Amino acid sequence: MKRGLEIALGLLLAALLISSGVNHAGAADEILIGNASSLTGTAAQYGISTYEGLEVAMEEINAAGGVLGKKIRILKGDDSGDPRQAVNVVQKFISKDNVLLIIGAELTGTTRVTAPISNTAKMVQFTASATGAGLTDNVSYVFRNALPEAYAIPFVVEAAKKKFKLGSVVVIYSYNLDYSVDLTKIYEKALAAAGIKIQDKISYAEGDIDFSAQVSKLKALKPEAVVMTGYYQESAQMMIEMRKQGINCPILGSNGFNDPKILDLAGKAMEGSVWASGFFPDNPDPRVKNFVAKVQEKYKKKPNQFHAQAYDAMRIVAEAIKRAGVTENTPENRTKIRDAIYTISNFPGVSGTHTFKTGKGDAEKSVFVLTLKEGKYALLD
Amino acid sequence: MLEQQLLNGLTLGSTYALVALGFTLVFGILGMINFAHGEIFMLGAYIAFLLVTVGKLNIVWAFLGAMAGTAILGMIIERVSFRPLRNVSVLAPLISTIGLSIFLRSLAQIVFGAESTRFPSGITIEFYQIGPIQISSLQIVILAISFGLMAIFQFFIKKTKVGKAMRATSESLHTAGLLGIPVDRIIFLSFAVASALGGVAGVLLGLNFNAISPLMGKMVGLKGLTIIILGGMGNITGAMAGGLFLGFVEVLSVGYLTSSYRDAVAFALMFLILLIRPTGIFGRTGR
Numbered sequence: 001m002k003r004g005l006e007i008a009l010g011l012l013l014a015a016l017l018i019s020s021g022v023n024h025a026g027a028a029d030e031i032l033i034g035n036a037s038s039l040t041g042t043a044a045q046y047g048i049s050t051y052e053g054l055e056v057a058m059e060e061i062n063a064a065g066g067v068l069g070k071k072i073r074i075l076k077g078d079d080s081g082d083p084r085q086a087v088n089v090v091q092k093f094i095s096k097d098n099v100l101l102i103i104g105a106e107l108t109g110t111t112r113v114t115a116p117i118s119n120t121a122k123m124v125q126f127t128a129s130a131t132g133a134g135l136t137d138n139v140s141y142v143f144r145n146a147l148p149e150a151y152a153i154p155f156v157v158e159a160a161k162k163k164f165k166l167g168s169v170v171v172i173y174s175y176n177l178d179y180s181v182d183l184t185k186i187y188e189k190a191l192a193a194a195g196i197k198i199q200d201k202i203s204y205a206e207g208d209i210d211f212s213a214q215v216s217k218l219k220a221l222k223p224e225a226v227v228m229t230g231y232y233q234e235s236a237q238m239m240i241e242m243r244k245q246g247i248n249c250p251i252l253g254s255n256g257f258n259d260p261k262i263l264d265l266a267g268k269a270m271e272g273s274v275w276a277s278g279f280f281p282d283n284p285d286p287r288v289k290n291f292v293a294k295v296q297e298k299y300k301k302k303p304n305q306f307h308a309q310a311y312d313a314m315r316i317v318a319e320a321i322k323r324a325g326v327t328e329n330t331p332e333n334r335t336k337i338r339d340a341i342y343t344i345s346n347f348p349g350v351s352g353t354h355t356f357k358t359g360k361g362d363a364e365k366s367v368f369v370l371t372l373k374e375g376k377y378a379l380l381d
Numbered sequence: 382m383l384e385q386q387l388l389n390g391l392t393l394g395s396t397y398a399l400v401a402l403g404f405t406l407v408f409g410i411l412g413m414i415n416f417a418h419g420e421i422f423m424l425g426a427y428i429a430f431l432l433v434t435v436g437k438l439n440i441v442w443a444f445l446g447a448m449a450g451t452a453i454l455g456m457i458i459e460r461v462s463f464r465p466l467r468n469v470s471v472l473a474p475l476i477s478t479i480g481l482s483i484f485l486r487s488l489a490q491i492v493f494g495a496e497s498t499r500f501p502s503g504i505t506i507e508f509y510q511i512g513p514i515q516i517s518s519l520q521i522v523i524l525a526i527s528f529g530l531m532a533i534f535q536f537f538i539k540k541t542k543v544g545k546a547m548r549a550t551s552e553s554l555h556t557a558g559l560l561g562i563p564v565d566r567i568i569f570l571s572f573a574v575a576s577a578l579g580g581v582a583g584v585l586l587g588l589n590f591n592a593i594s595p596l597m598g599k600m601v602g603l604k605g606l607t608i609i610i611l612g613g614m615g616n617i618t619g620a621m622a623g624g625l626f627l628g629f630v631e632v633l634s635v636g637y638l639t640s641s642y643r644d645a646v647a648f649a650l651m652f653l654i655l656l657i658r659p660t661g662i663f664g665r666t667g668r
Contacts, residue, residue, distance in 0.1 A: 044495035085601040209590050212389035213635035220382045233497045240591050254405045265499050
């Protein structure tokens with residue numbers, strides 16, 4: 001009896017070893033793409049959306065015959081949103097899994113530390129959502145199709161100034177969140193350029209749930225408009241508290257406002273907010289409609305910009321591989337794929353049209369200025 | 382603005398006080414910290430959330446359900462993480478509850494998703510203007526429930542037989558046992574009561590801020606711990622006073638300084654108080 005158990009366990013172990021071996025070999029008739037993103041941890045919602053967007057694009061491409069006759073397969077790598085873990089994931093993709101290119105990471109912090117690693121390995125790394133400043137500087141193999149805040153915010157400020165005739169604003173930011181601190185600087189620059197004064201700045205800490213004190217302070221300032229630079233969860237709660245305490249001024253937001261979850265959380269409190277995006281789910285463009293329907297059918301949720309940008313990223317790299325005409329994984333071929341990305345221009349995606357220029361990692365994109373009108377995302381008129 | 386900020390502090394502090402009561406009850410009796418208490422708080426909010434959204438019950442039943450659910454959870458935690466380790470060492474249950482807290486938090490993330498969820502209370506909020514203060518019907522409900530529960534709890538612990546047995550057990554587990562108090566059952570019950578208080582606090586917070594998340598217990602758990610150190614470990618009045626104190630300090634430092642100083646101010650004050658009274662404000666000296 002005991003002997004039988006030992007044999008069974010031994011067999012199981014052997015089977016596990018063999019199957020894990022097969023897993024990493026990477027069959028010759030497929031294109032292996034690594035996706036480093038946070039599937040668990042505090043930023044998991046972004047990583048999961050990114051992965052889902054990639055999957056929808058992959059299925060579409062594979063159903064149409066794949067790229068150069070080969071099917072794409074995505075290899076998941078969970079970095080938990082932790083830069084240290086992201087380094088491990090990317091190193092494993094390069095040295096062990098033999099991926100042709102990497103899509104990710106989806107956060108600024110994790111992308112900042114992994115970009116130089118991919119660059120040294122001459123491996124294209126394409127981030128679909130990291131918006132931090134300077135991420136693609138000095139690393140020629142790193143690309144992104146996210147809308148960098150520094151590019152988008154001036155559009156928001158200009159549009160809001162025109163619409164609300166703003167003379168001053170109060171800025172609300174998360175003092176211990178890099179993203180929010182960086183974004184606040186970007187806003188300060190854009191506001192100064194537009195001649196709008198900053199009346200005061202009010203801060204909160206990441207993970208705070210009580211904003212009553214900040215809002216009472218804000219109320220005493222009688223603001224013309226408020227700028228919010230935090231992640232969507234805190235921003236939504238801030239909005240609810242603001243409306244609760246009777247502050248009804250417009251809110252200038254950021255990237256995070258694109259996530260339909262902020263609307264779920266804040267509801268009516270979000271009405272009248274203004275922000276920029278390449279993607280909005282109610283866009284009548286048939287390409288966008290088709291994409292929204294597919295995500296809704298497969299995942300039973302409304303796509304957000306992370307879905308949209310990841311979907312576009314996958315289609316852009318697939319196009320680049322096709323243009324380069326190579327699928328065998330060698331440093332020369334990977335360089336060819338990089339150079340092929342530079343040739344992509346006016347590429348229509350669901351998050352805007354994309355144009356790449358030689359030597360530049362950031363895509364140039366079209367920008368919409370959006371607002372919430374009667375519970376729906378709409379263009380600011 | 383000061384009056385409004387004081388009201389904000391009172392609302393926040395009363396929720397903190399409820400969480401701290403649960404912490405201090407368990408500590409008073411076992412001399413051990415239940416690090417999973419913050420997660421009980423979080424799960425209380427989610428139980429109420431499920432009862433309201435899936436069960437289609439009204440908020441009163443959701444409150445009662447959350448209390449019952451977290452009480453049962455507390456008893457399970459006692460059985461799983463405390464009782465088997467009671468005579469091993471002080472560190473063992475500490476570590477086991479830290480593990481449990483991570484487990485519960487991750488479980489909630491898997492089941493409910495990592496992001497915040499809107500808490501549909503079904504209560505229509507009305508606002509009343511009293512002089513310079515704007516108070517909402519919701520705030521009145523929160524204050525009434527938390528102070529009501531604190532009063533009931535005081536009565537329970539001071540006047541009832543079970544409450545007296547709890548206090549006796551906290552004096553000395555061994556002696557209480559010798560005197561015929563069913564110590565195991567009293568500990569079991571203390572966990573149930575402590576957890577139910579934590580659960581209610583979770584629902585109150587969800588109601589107040591209209592959102593709940595799997596991570597909400599982490600911060601509140603740490604604050605609960607701070608409060609009981611401040612108020613005197615195991616001291617019930619201390620937990621309530623400490624909770625209100627922390628609520629006021631946090632709100633006022635955000636209102637008149639900036640958020641970046643909030644925790645610094647709160648902890649600097651705690652440090653000062655502990656320098657003067659090392660056992661906490663209401664802590665017994667010489668124990």
